[in-house]
Amino acid sequence: MTPPNDARDGAHDAVRPITRERAERIARAHACIRCREYSYKKLVVKPASPSHHRDLGVLWQATLVCGVCGTEQELGIDAEGDVVYVG
Numbered sequence: 001m002t003p004p005n006d007a008r009d010g011a012h013d014a015v016r017p018i019t020r021e022r023a024e025r026i027a028r029a030h031a032c033i034r035c036r037e038y039s040y041k042k043l044v045v046k047p048a049s050p051s052h053h054r055d056l057g058v059l060w061q062a063t064l065v066c067g068v069c070g071t072e073q074e075l076g077i078d079a080e081g082d083v084v085y086v087g
């Protein structure tokens with residue numbers, strides 16, 4: 001049995017907030033809520049508002065416009081890179 005190679009990315013670093021670049025990649029990896037495609041013609045990541053941050057623990061707020069069906073959706077991403085809400 002060998003320990004996983006990524007052990008140094010484990011527990012101790014988990015609390016370090018993710019970067020905007022990382023939030024963008026997470027948003028891009030999220031399928032469209034309507035057509036399940038990953039092709040976005042517009043993707044904007046900005047810091048979450050203080051109230052969102054306080055109430056939902058959201059760090060980044062991503063606005064995406066689907067390039068296939070045109071649906072606009074909003075993602076909230078927390079400091080660990082998890083999608084907290086989709087709207």
Ligand SMILES: [Zn+2]
Pocket residue numbers: 032033034035036037066067068069070071
């Ligand atoms: Zn779509």
